[in-house]
Amino acid sequence: METPDGSGTRDAFDEFVRRRSMHLLRLALLLTASNLASAQDLVQIALERAYRRRWLLFREGGSAEPYVRKMLVNAAIDARRVLHRRAEVPLEYARHERVDDRTAQLADRDLLLRALSSLPSKQRAVLVLRYWEDLSDGEIASTLNCRVTTVRSQASRALARLRQVTGLASAERTNYSNAGEQHE
Numbered sequence: 001m002e003t004p005d006g007s008g009t010r011d012a013f014d015e016f017v018r019r020r021s022m023h024l025l026r027l028a029l030l031l032t033a034s035n036l037a038s039a040q041d042l043v044q045i046a047l048e049r050a051y052r053r054r055w056l057l058f059r060e061g062g063s064a065e066p067y068v069r070k071m072l073v074n075a076a077i078d079a080r081r082v083l084h085r086r087a088e089v090p091l092e093y094a095r096h097e098r099v100d101d102r103t104a105q106l107a108d109r110d111l112l113l114r115a116l117s118s119l120p121s122k123q124r125a126v127l128v129l130r131y132w133e134d135l136s137d138g139e140i141a142s143t144l145n146c147r148v149t150t151v152r153s154q155a156s157r158a159l160a161r162l163r164q165v166t167g168l169a170s171a172e173r174t175n176y177s178n179a180g181e182q183h184e
Helices: 007-031 036-052 065-082 092-096 103-117 121-132 137-144 148-166 175-182
Strands: none
Touching (some): 007 036, 007 065, 007 121, 036 065, 065 121, 103 121, 103 148, 121 137, 121 148, 137 148
């Protein structure tokens, strides 16, 4: 219940931050290619924006999660636009490194994160929202303020680029890489 001094929405906001901030940080880490400082900045920007709109977002019965997620993705896209274009670093070196036992998983993760960071920000956002957040194409389109066909084409281009950069052929794909193709 809302009190005259606004403490009800403040309490709802505080509870949301306690419950969801780690999840938002993990999402931001994926959107920033594991740059912890940038990810923390993005979460802070999104939560600050949400705090300013708490009277709208955190009233009884409202769901702030999709709106805060959208603010986080938009902040990541905006931050990427500000940066000057960087030269692409060939990933050939990562593919030919020798890795023992459990470190192979780390090498694969590193290869994927570097490949993910080479994608344009909208394509990266589409893949992160699809595979990390497990959103449908319709939900992604709503978050990115675009059409479902745009989401599908961005996902297709992004996956093709990831396959090209990582050197994985279509035949080598796992069940995990096929999961997003079942989204509507």
